[in-house]
Amino acid sequence: QVQLVESGGGLVQPGGSLRLSCAASGNRFGIYTMGWYRQAPAKQRELVATITRGGIANYAYSLKGRFTISRDNEKNTVYLQMNSLKPAATDVYYCNRVSPNGSNSWGRGTQVTVSS
Numbered sequence: 001q002v003q004l005v006e007s008g009g010g011l012v013q014p015g016g017s018l019r020l021s022c023a024a025s026g027n028r029f030g031i032y033t034m035g036w037y038r039q040a041p042a043k044q045r046e047l048v049a050t051i052t053r054g055g056i057a058n059y060a061y062s063l064k065g066r067f068t069i070s071r072d073n074e075k076n077t078v079y080l081q082m083n084s085l086k087p088a089a090t091d092v093y094y095c096n097r098v099s100p101n102g103s104n105s106w107g108r109g110t111q112v113t114v115s116s
Contacts (some may be wrong), residue, residue, distance in 0.1 A: 002105040004027055004095040009110035012085055016114070020080040022095030022107060030073040033098040036080045036093035039109075045094065049080065085114045 003025035012018055020036065034048035049059045049069035059071050068081040078095065095107035 002097060003087065004097060004105060004107035005071040006095045006107045006110035009093060009112045011022065011113045011115065013116055014085060014087055016081045016085050016111060017081070018085065020082070020093055020110060020112075022078045022080075024076045024078070024095075024097060026076075029076040034069075034071055034078040035098070036069060036078075037094045037096055038089075038112075039089055039094065040091045048093065050096075050098075052076065082112070085112075087114045090114050 005023045006020060008018060008020040010018065021022060031053055033050055033052050033111040036048040037045045038048050047060050048063060049067055051057045051069045051071050055071070059067060065090070066082070066084045069078065071078045071083070080084040080093070084091065090113050091110040092111050094109045
């Protein structure tokens with residue numbers, strides 16, 4: 001069984017920074033593509049960033065340069081560094097794992113609120 005636990009969310013002012021963490025249970029963490037998605041009320045879940053087992057990162061175009069995804073395979077953890085945060089980034093952020101066969105696993109999410 002896969003368990004993904006997000007942490008690091010909270011309330012920040014516009015222009016501030018947060019680093020989200022996602023801890024994955026089980027073994028073979030290093031073979032999975034990992035990702036971060038976000039979902040606002042009344043909207044569908046959307047891509048923030050992904051990172052392959054080889055460390056290749058992909059970002060939503062509007063976030064590139066402000067958000068950085070990384071992973072530490074020894075700690076079974078994926079991170080999302082968020083800088084220059086805007087109010088539009090207020091969402092629940094979800095950790096995602098994609099297996100080689102294409103199946104997805106999701107965490108329960110962590111709330112990020114950007115407000116003055």
